[in-house]
Amino acid sequence: DAGVIQSPRHEVTEMGQEVTLRCKPISGHDYLFWYRQTMMRGLELLIYFNNNVPIDDSGMPEDRFSAKMPNASFSTLKIQPSEPRDSAVYFCASSLTNPANTDTQYFGPGTRLTVL
Amino acid sequence: KQEVTQIPAALSVPEGENLVLNCSFTDSAIYNLQWFRQDPGKGLTSLLLIQSSQREQTSGRLNASLDKSSGRSTLYIAASQPGDSATYLCAVPTGGTSYGKLTFGQGTILTVHP
Numbered sequence: 278d279a280g281v282i283q284s285p286r287h288e289v290t291e292m293g294q295e296v297t298l299r300c301k302p303i304s305g306h307d308y309l310f311w312y313r314q315t316m317m318r319g320l321e322l323l324i325y326f327n328n329n330v331p332i333d334d335s336g337m338p339e340d341r342f343s344a345k346m347p348n349a350s351f352s353t354l355k356i357q358p359s360e361p362r363d364s365a366v367y368f369c370a371s372s373l374t375n376p377a378n379t380d381t382q383y384f385g386p387g388t389r390l391t392v393l
Numbered sequence: 394k395q396e397v398t399q400i401p402a403a404l405s406v407p408e409g410e411n412l413v414l415n416c417s418f419t420d421s422a423i424y425n426l427q428w429f430r431q432d433p434g435k436g437l438t439s440l441l442l443i444q445s446s447q448r449e450q451t452s453g454r455l456n457a458s459l460d461k462s463s464g465r466s467t468l469y470i471a472a473s474q475p476g477d478s479a480t481y482l483c484a485v486p487t488g489g490t491s492y493g494k495l496t497f498g499q500g501t502i503l504t505v506h507p
Binding site for chain 1: 442
C-alpha cells in the first residue's frame, strides 16, 4: 500500500480564500483523523471519522472549518474563509481499528498551509 | 482532561551515547501509550506501542517502559546514531475504549552529532 496520501503538499493562499485539503487513507482502515500542528500548540486532533461517520469534531476550531468523508477512500478538510492564524501543517492519519486498543495510526506527509 | 508532558524539550548528544526521553501523563487510566518519531517536514511514524498491561516494549535499539501508576513512560535509545535525530512524541488515547482520540506531548527534539 502507498500509505496515507495527502494533497496538496504545500498551499499558499490569501486571507479570505477557500482552502480544501485532501486525504486518501490506507485501504481497509476504518478510522480517519485530521490533525493540525503548530509550534505554539503542538499536534491537535481536529476531527475523526469511523466508517465515514464523524465521531468527534470537538477539536474543530470554529465554523470556518468543515470536514467530510463521502466514501471510505477519500476525505476533505475545508477552511472557508481562511485566516493567517490557520497557517499550520495539517496531517491526515488512518488506523485499522480503534487506537485505544492495539492499533497505531499511520500518518500522511502533511499539507503545509500558509495564509497570507 | 488528559495532559501529556515531555521532558526535555530538546536534547543534543554525541554519537554512541545512550539516552532517555521522558513522557508523563496526568490521567493514569490509559489503555496504551505510543511513541512516535517525526522527521523534519514529514509525518509521524509509530515506533512502539505499549499496552497498559505491559511494562515495556523493545524494538532494536529502542526500549519503551510504562509505569501507569506514576503516570510515566520512558524511551531509551541505545548507542545513538546521527540518523536518530528527529522529534520524538508520546501519545495516549483519551476517552475510553470506544474513543479514538490521541493526546500528544509537545515532543523532544533530539540531535545526535557525529
